[in-house]
Amino acid sequence: MEKVTIKDIAKVANVSYATVSRALSGSSEIGEATRDRILKICDEMKYIPDSVARSMVKRRTNILGLVTASINNPFMSELIEEIEITAREHGYNLMVCNSSYDVELEKRQFSLLLGRRVDGIIIIPVGHDTSASLSQYSSDIPTVYVSESLQDTNDHYVSIDNVVGGKIGIEYLKAKGHEKVLYLGRRPGSVTHKLRSEGAIEASASLGVRLQFQDNEEGGKSSSQVGYQLAKKYFENPSDNTAIFCASDALAIGVMQAADEKGIRIPEDISILGFDNITFSSLPRIGLTTVAQRKKDMAEAAVKMILDMIQGSEEDMKNQILSPVLVERTSCREV
Amino acid sequence: MEKVTIKDIAKVANVSYATVSRALSGSSEIGEATRDRILKICDEMKYIPDSVARSMVKRRTNILGLVTASINNPFMSELIEEIEITAREHGYNLMVCNSSYDVELEKRQFSLLLGRRVDGIIIIPVGHDTSASLSQYSSDIPTVYVSESLQDTNDHYVSIDNVVGGKIGIEYLKAKGHEKVLYLGRRPGSVTHKLRSEGAIEASASLGVRLQFQDNEEGGKSSSQVGYQLAKKYFENPSDNTAIFCASDALAIGVMQAADEKGIRIPEDISILGFDNITFSSLPRIGLTTVAQRKKDMAEAAVKMILDMIQGSEEDMKNQILSPVLVERTSCREV
DNA sequence: TTTAAAATTGAAAACGTTTACAAAGCATTT
DNA sequence: AAATGCTTTGTAAACGTTTTCAATTTTAAA
Numbered sequence: 001m002e003k004v005t006i007k008d009i010a011k012v013a014n015v016s017y018a019t020v021s022r023a024l025s026g027s028s029e030i031g032e033a034t035r036d037r038i039l040k041i042c043d044e045m046k047y048i049p050d051s052v053a054r055s056m057v058k059r060r061t062n063i064l065g066l067v068t069a070s071i072n073n074p075f076m077s078e079l080i081e082e083i084e085i086t087a088r089e090h091g092y093n094l095m096v097c098n099s100s101y102d103v104e105l106e107k108r109q110f111s112l113l114l115g116r117r118v119d120g121i122i123i124i125p126v127g128h129d130t131s132a133s134l135s136q137y138s139s140d141i142p143t144v145y146v147s148e149s150l151q152d153t154n155d156h157y158v159s160i161d162n163v164v165g166g167k168i169g170i171e172y173l174k175a176k177g178h179e180k181v182l183y184l185g186r187r188p189g190s191v192t193h194k195l196r197s198e199g200a201i202e203a204s205a206s207l208g209v210r211l212q213f214q215d216n217e218e219g220g221k222s223s224s225q226v227g228y229q230l231a232k233k234y235f236e237n238p239s240d241n242t243a244i245f246c247a248s249d250a251l252a253i254g255v256m257q258a259a260d261e262k263g264i265r266i267p268e269d270i271s272i273l274g275f276d277n278i279t280f281s282s283l284p285r286i287g288l289t290t291v292a293q294r295k296k297d298m299a300e301a302a303v304k305m306i307l308d309m310i311q312g313s314e315e316d317m318k319n320q321i322l323s324p325v326l327v328e329r330t331s332c333r334e335v
Numbered sequence: 336m337e338k339v340t341i342k343d344i345a346k347v348a349n350v351s352y353a354t355v356s357r358a359l360s361g362s363s364e365i366g367e368a369t370r371d372r373i374l375k376i377c378d379e380m381k382y383i384p385d386s387v388a389r390s391m392v393k394r395r396t397n398i399l400g401l402v403t404a405s406i407n408n409p410f411m412s413e414l415i416e417e418i419e420i421t422a423r424e425h426g427y428n429l430m431v432c433n434s435s436y437d438v439e440l441e442k443r444q445f446s447l448l449l450g451r452r453v454d455g456i457i458i459i460p461v462g463h464d465t466s467a468s469l470s471q472y473s474s475d476i477p478t479v480y481v482s483e484s485l486q487d488t489n490d491h492y493v494s495i496d497n498v499v500g501g502k503i504g505i506e507y508l509k510a511k512g513h514e515k516v517l518y519l520g521r522r523p524g525s526v527t528h529k530l531r532s533e534g535a536i537e538a539s540a541s542l543g544v545r546l547q548f549q550d551n552e553e554g555g556k557s558s559s560q561v562g563y564q565l566a567k568k569y570f571e572n573p574s575d576n577t578a579i580f581c582a583s584d585a586l587a588i589g590v591m592q593a594a595d596e597k598g599i600r601i602p603e604d605i606s607i608l609g610f611d612n613i614t615f616s617s618l619p620r621i622g623l624t625t626v627a628q629r630k631k632d633m634a635e636a637a638v639k640m641i642l643d644m645i646q647g648s649e650e651d652m653k654n655q656i657l658s659p660v661l662v663e664r665t666s667c668r669e670v
Numbered sequence: 671t672t673t674a675a676a677a678t679t680g681a682a683a684a685c686g687t688t689t690a691c692a693a694a695g696c697a698t699t700t
Numbered sequence: 701a702a703a704t705g706c707t708t709t710g711t712a713a714a715c716g717t718t719t720t721c722a723a724t725t726t727t728a729a730a
Contacts, residue, residue, distance in 0.1 A: 005686060016710045021688060031708055048450045052390045053686035057715045061387065063430070071419060072614070077412040084406060084433045093451065095398070096431040098419045115383045116428065224618075257619040279407070283559075284592040285620050340716060351680045356718060366678060388716035392685045 004047050012045070013038050024049060055117065064306065065113035067097045067106055068124040074279040075249075075295070076124055079146065082299030083122060090307055092119070101126045114141060120306040122146060142309035146302045147293070156309065158301045158320040162192055165291045165324040166199025169245050169273055172289075172326050174207045177335040178243040178271060181209060184230055184255065185247035187216045193247050196275060200245060212241060216251075227254025235262050242335050243271035249278045252288055252331075267333035277327055287330035297322050339382050347380070348373050359384060390452065399641065400448035402432045402441055403459040409614040410584075410630070411459055414481065417634030418457060425642055427454070436461045449476060455641040457481060477644035481637045482628070491644065493636045493655040497527055500626045500659040501534020504580050504608055505544055507624075507661050512670040513578040513606060515545045519565055519590065520582035522551045528582050531610060535580060547576060551586075562589025570597050577670050578606040584613045587623055587666075602668035612662055622665035632657050 006024075010017040015034065022030045023038040041047075055061040064087050070076050084094045095118060099106035106126050113121050120142035145157035173181055183200055186193045197213075204211040214234050216226050227246065234244075235258060246252035252274035259266055266272055274281060274290035281288035301320045308316070341359075345352040350369065357365045358373040376382075390396040399422050405411050419429045430453060434441035441461050448456055455477035480492035508516055518535055521528045532548075539546040549569050551561050562581065569579075570593060581587035587609035594601055601607055609616060612627035636655045643651070 003686095007686080017687085018689080018711080019709060022709090025688080029708065034708080048446065050452060050686055051450050052387060052396065052452045053715090054688075055387045055715090056391050056686075056717090057688045059715070071406075071416040072409075072412045074407075074409065074412075074614070077409075078407045080431075081406040081433060084431060085435075088432075093430055093432065093447070095428055096415075096419060097423075097428065098416060100420075111383065112428070115386050117385060117387045253618060253620075260620065279409070280615065280618060283588060283615065283618075283621070285588075285595065286618070342716080352717085353681080353719080354679060357679090360718080364678065369678085385716055388685090389718075390685090391687090391716075392718045394685070 004045050009042055009047055013041050060119050061117050062092050063095050063118045064092045065095050065118035065121040067099050067109040069099050069101045069126040071098050075276055078295045079299055082296045083303060086300050086303040099126050119310050122302055122306060142306050144302050144306050146298060156305055156318055158298055160293045160322045160324045162195035163199035166196040167203040168326050169291050170200050170203035170209055173243050173273060174209055176332055179209050180241045181243040181245055182212050182214055182241040183245045184214045185216045185227060185251040196247060224250050224254035227251030228258050231255040231258035245273045247275060249274040249276040249281050249288060249290055253280060267331050271332035273332055289329045289332045290327055291324050292327045293324055294322060339380050344377055344382055348376050395454050396452050397427050398430050398453045399427045400430050400453035400456040402434050402444040404434050404436045404461040406433050410611055413614060413630050414634055417631045418638060421635050421638040434461050454645050457637055457641060477641050479637050479641050481633060491640060491653055493633055493640060495628045495659045496656045497530035498534035501531040502538040503659060503661050504626050505535050505538035508578050508608060509542045509544050511667055515576045516578040516580055517547050517549055517576040518580050519549045520551045520562060520586040531582060559585050559589035562586030563593050566590040566593035580608045582610060584609040584611040584616050584623060584625055588615060602666050606667035608667055624664045624667045625662055626659050627662045628659055629657060
C-alpha cells in the first residue's frame with residue numbers, strides 16, 4: 001500500500017492541504033465541522049504524519065540525542081531508561097549512541113547527532129575530565145552532561161552532590177559504631193572521586209573516625225576487577241579497619257569477591273559500603289549497602305534542563321546538584 | 336553562528352549547489368579538482384549536512400527503530416548495545432523506545448516510529464505470544480523480532496534454538512552425574528518456555544534422567560521474585576533431586592536466594608543451572624552456570640536481517656535460529 | 671579542423687509538511 | 701444595504717537536500 005500524504009487527504013476531503021494541516025495541528029483557525037470531517041478521513045485512511053517533512057519546515061525534530069559511555073552498564077542503562085521515559089512524556093524521542101568508553105567515538109557520535117539535527121544532546125560522559133572539549137564542536141546546540149562532576153567548565157550538567165555523599169557514608173558507618181575505616185578505590189584523575197573522598201575526609205575529621213586510603217593508581221575505569229585487586233592487596237596485610245567504604249559499587253563487588261576467596265565474611269568480619277547503587281547491588285546475594293544516586297531524579301533534571309534550553313527559557317540554571325541518599329542492605333553490621 | 340547550508344558553500348565555491356551535493360556524496364560525475372576545492376571549503380566552514388533534508392528527498396532516514404520491553408533489563412541492554420554497534424557499522428542510528436513491558440505502549444511506540452519514517456524496526460517484544468499483532472499496523476515496514484520464539488506467524492525473527500538449549504542443559508547435568516533434576520519456572524503461556532522444556536524432556540528421556548516440574552502458574556514475567564517463591568515452596572517439601580534447571584537466569588537468582596535463606600548450599604547441596612546468561616550471572620558471588628544466548632550473534636543477525644529487508648535483498652530468510660552454548664561457572668557440581 | 675563522445679556542470683523539480691498572506695464567507699453593526 | 705470585523709479557507713513560498721535532464725565544456729577520434 002502506498003504512503004498516504006496530506007495531499008491525498010486534501011483531495012478526498014475536498015479542501016486545500018493547508019486546511020488539513022490545520023486540522024491536524026489543532027489550530028484554532030478552522031471550523032469545527034471541517035476539522036472533525038478531516039480527522040475522520042485521516043483516521044479512515046490511516047494517515048500518519050511524516051515527521052521528517054515536519055522537522056524540515058519547523059526546524060526542530062523533537063528528538064533528543066543521547067551519547068553514553070555504555071548502554072549495558074547497569075547504572076547507565078537505568079539512567080537511560082528514565083531519560084527515555086521522561087523525554088517521551090514531553091513528546092521527544094531518543095536517539096541513543098554508544099561511545100564505548102572511547103573519547104574519540106564520543107566526539108564522532110556527538111557530531112553525528114549534530115547532523116541529525118536533534119534538538120538537544122544529553123551526554124553520559126566516558127570520562128573523567130575530558131569531555132568538556134565537545135562544546136567546541138558547536139556552541140549552539142543545547143547540551144547537558146549527566147552523572148559526572150564537571151569542573152572548570154561552563155557546560156550545563158546535572159550530578160549528585162558527591163561531597164555530601166562521602167559525608168553520608170561516613171556518618172552512617174560512625175552511627176553503626178565504626179571508627180576505623182578504609183576508603184578504597186579513589187582514582188586520582190577523577191573529579192567525582194576527589195569530591196567523594198573529600199566529603200568522607202571532612203566527616204571523618206569532625207566525627208573522630210580514622211580514615212585510611214587504598215587508592216586506585218591504575219587509572220582506567222573503576223571496574224570490579226580493580227576492586228578485586230585492591231582488596232586482595234589490602235587483605236594480604238590488613239590493618240584494623242572494621243569497614244571498607246568503596247568509591248563505587250562496582251569496586252565493592254570486586255572487594256566482596258576478594259573477601260569471599262579469603263574466607264572473610266561480610267558483614268561479620270568486615271563491613272562494606274558502596275557508592276552509586278547499581279542494580280547489581282540489590283541482588284540478595286550481594287546486598288550491598290550503598291550511597292545511592294537517585295537516577296530517576298537525575299534523568300528528570302537532565303531532561304527538564306535540556307528542554308528549558310531548547311525553549312530558551314529564561315531561568316538558565318547552569319547545573320543542578322542532587323543529594324544522594326543512603327540505602328541500607330546487609331553488607332554493614334553494627335559493631 | 337548561523338547554520339551553514341549547501342547554498343552557502345556553493346556561493347563561496349562559486350558553483351551551483353548541485354555540484355556541492357555531488358562533491359559531498361562522492362559522486363563520480365564531478366572533476367577531481369572541484370571536488371577537492373569544495374571539500375576543503377566545507378571543512379573550513381564546518382559544514383554539516385542536514386540529514387533531515389536528505390531523508391526528505393531520499394526517502395530513507397538511515398535510522399533503525401528499536402522498541403524494547405525494557406532498556407534496563409540486563410539481558411536486553413546487552414542486546415541493545417550490540418545492536419547499536421552493529422547498526423552504526425552499517426551507517427544507521429538507533430532510535431530507542433521503551434515499551435515498559437506494556438503491550439499497548441509497544442503498539443504506540445511502533446506507530447510512532449512509523450511516523451518517524453525509520454527504515455526498519457527491531458522489536459524486543461514484551462511478550463510471550465502477543466506481539467504479532469503489530470504487523471497489522473503496517474505491512475510494509477521491515478520489522479524483525481528478537482529473542483522470542485514466535486509461532487504461527489510469518490513475521491521475521493531471530494531467536495535461539497530453545498529446544499537444543501533445553502537439551503544442552505540436561506546433557507550437561509547428566510554428564511556431571513545428575514540423574515534426578517527439577518525443571519523450575521516453566522510458564523504455560525510462553526512459547527519460549529515450552530520449547531525449552533520440550534528439549535529438556537526429550538534429552539531426559541533419551542539419557543535416562545528423571546525430570547520433575549515446578550511450573551510458574553502465575554503467568555507474569557519470570558522475575559527473580561517468582562523464582563524465589565517457587566523455590567521456597569519446593570524446599571519446604573523437597574524431593575531427591577540433585578539439580579535444578581531453571582527456565583531463566585532471573586528465576587535462578589531467586590532460587591539462589593531461597594536456598595541461601597534455607598541454609599542450602601550451592602553447589603554442595605544442590606546444583607543450579609540457568610538459561611540466558613544475563614550479566615548478573617557472571618558476578619563471582621552468583622557464578623551461575625547457564626545455557627547462554629549469544630547476544631552479539633543475535634544482534635548481528637537481527638541487524639543483518641533488517642538491512643536485507645530494507646535493501647530488498649532476494650534472500651529472504653524469514654527467521655534465523657541460533658544455537659545456544661553452555662557457559663560453565665560454579666553453581667553445578669560433579670555428583 | 672571538425673565531429674562525436676565523454677565528462678563536467680547548472681537549472682529546476684521534487685520530497686511532505688507548515689505558515690504568512692491574501693481572499694472569501696459570514697455575521698454584526700450602522 | 702453597505703460597511704466593518706471576524707472566522708474560515710486557499711495559494712504559494714519555504715525548509716535543505718538529491719536527482720533528472722539539459723547544457724556546456726573537455727577530450728578523443730577522424
